Amino acid sequence: MMLKVSLLALVLSVGMLAPASAQSKKPRKTFKQILLMADSLRLQLRHSADNGCMLQWGDSILMAELGKSKMNEKKKQRFMKHYAKIQRRLKMYDRHLFIGDSLLAANYNKVKYDTNYIARPNARWTIKLRGNLSGADLLTTAKTNGLESKTKVMADCRGTLSMAVAYRGVGLGLAVNPAKLAGKNRDYEFNLNSYSNRYGFDVVYLSSKTFHGHQQVGGNATDVHKGDISQQALNLNFYYAFNHRKFSFPAAFSQSYIQKRSAGSFMVGASFDGSKTKVKGMTIRLNELAVGAGYAYNFVPSSHLLFHLSALPTITVYSHDYTKMKAETVESEAESPTIRNSMKYHFPSAIITSRAAAVYSWRNKFAGATAVYNYSVAGDEDHLQVRRNKWRVRMFFGFRF
Numbered sequence: 001m002m003l004k005v006s007l008l009a010l011v012l013s014v015g016m017l018a019p020a021s022a023q024s025k026k027p028r029k030t031f032k033q034i035l036l037m038a039d040s041l042r043l044q045l046r047h048s049a050d051n052g053c054m055l056q057w058g059d060s061i062l063m064a065e066l067g068k069s070k071m072n073e074k075k076k077q078r079f080m081k082h083y084a085k086i087q088r089r090l091k092m093y094d095r096h097l098f099i100g101d102s103l104l105a106a107n108y109n110k111v112k113y114d115t116n117y118i119a120r121p122n123a124r125w126t127i128k129l130r131g132n133l134s135g136a137d138l139l140t141t142a143k144t145n146g147l148e149s150k151t152k153v154m155a156d157c158r159g160t161l162s163m164a165v166a167y168r169g170v171g172l173g174l175a176v177n178p179a180k181l182a183g184k185n186r187d188y189e190f191n192l193n194s195y196s197n198r199y200g201f202d203v204v205y206l207s208s209k210t211f212h213g214h215q216q217v218g219g220n221a222t223d224v225h226k227g228d229i230s231q232q233a234l235n236l237n238f239y240y241a242f243n244h245r246k247f248s249f250p251a252a253f254s255q256s257y258i259q260k261r262s263a264g265s266f267m268v269g270a271s272f273d274g275s276k277t278k279v280k281g282m283t284i285r286l287n288e289l290a291v292g293a294g295y296a297y298n299f300v301p302s303s304h305l306l307f308h309l310s311a312l313p314t315i316t317v318y319s320h321d322y323t324k325m326k327a328e329t330v331e332s333e334a335e336s337p338t339i340r341n342s343m344k345y346h347f348p349s350a351i352i353t354s355r356a357a358a359v360y361s362w363r364n365k366f367a368g369a370t371a372v373y374n375y376s377v378a379g380d381e382d383h384l385q386v387r388r389n390k391w392r393v394r395m396f397f398g399f400r401f
Helices: 002-024 031-050 059-068 073-108
Strands: 125-144 147-154 158-167 170-176 188-195 199-208 212-217 220-224 229-241 263-279 282-302 305-319 322-326 338-342 350-362 365-380 384-400
Touching: 059 073, 125 170, 125 188, 125 229, 199 384, 229 282, 229 365, 229 384, 263 305, 263 350, 263 365, 263 384, 282 350, 282 365, 282 384, 305 365
Parallel strands: none
Antiparallel strands: 125 147, 125 158, 125 384, 147 212, 158 170, 188 199, 199 229, 212 220, 229 263, 263 282, 282 305, 282 322, 305 350, 322 338, 350 365, 365 384
16 A cells, blocks of 8 residues: 555656656757857857957856856856956957958958959858869880880879868868778878969879889780889979959869959969889989960859869970989899980970869859869880879868858
8 A cells, every 4th residue: 555655656746847847948949040049159259350359259158157157256256367367368369360360351352353253252261171082194105126115004093081261361271081091092192272363373292102004015915013113293383364353263263252254364384293203123204394375264154153164285395304224234243333314305295284163152152173184295205205194173062151
């Protein structure tokens, strides 16, 4: 009997507590409410930055939370005394940040272009998520005593994931190669790009030991395995756009500008291609400097779409190409001397850089893809000729605020 009474009392108590807990439980915020709250915080931060107190924008929130807390007055006074010291430092840092932000804002909002064709995004921050895929291949043609040999190899493709953050046109990015982190790819590639309406450049460095393919000597073909050929290569490319008041390279490649109407531009540029290739005891060194002219065009079929296509062919004006290999000696103990042969120049030796892009934008978001392709040829096909192809494809999604 006592057991029944105890169970009945427990059920009644649970029934009475359930409505009370339901009333005290706060309703969950919807995703839309969370977005509105985040946007409200963004506007508060922006307003604080305009007033030169970006680091102190959370003071009101902190004071409100401190008032709600159950901390006694003695602890509150101790906390406020310590926080006063922090505030003095924040005010000093805010003064420096405000000066730096004013300089960036003046440069960012400076109008050096036709506003009917180009505009700046009405936002300070830009965040981009990017996926990159790049590759390289090599084709050599050599003739010795009337016998022709061709070697065609390609390196493993490299895929990276990256994130970029920009404030008033000044950005910083970080890329990660999952295959390299897993130890499946030992190649190394470094890319540095800077694009402005008037001029810009690309720097690409590649160190690869994964070239593989085949070699054909006369009518016989043999396989070239990974590790047989290694290469270190540096590519530099520079452009200058004449119609920079109406045409914008960054609108297609860095999204720091907006192309409002279709426009194109003639451009001049310079390219450098340097590489060191080791294959079967021989080293091929290429150093090519080229200048030329090309054309770029941004096609804007609607306010949301942008297509870009450009080509910059350059002709070699300076070359320092040669091969090195050790000579065979009769005595095995003697050190083999190194023989160096200069490669003959054959006109037209050239370096060609072409670019393409497609960008779709809506509200404060954008997505698209870009591609950069480099082709270079050096040497004489009657003796030794080297052709290199290097490409990179990038897909991205970003938003501004």
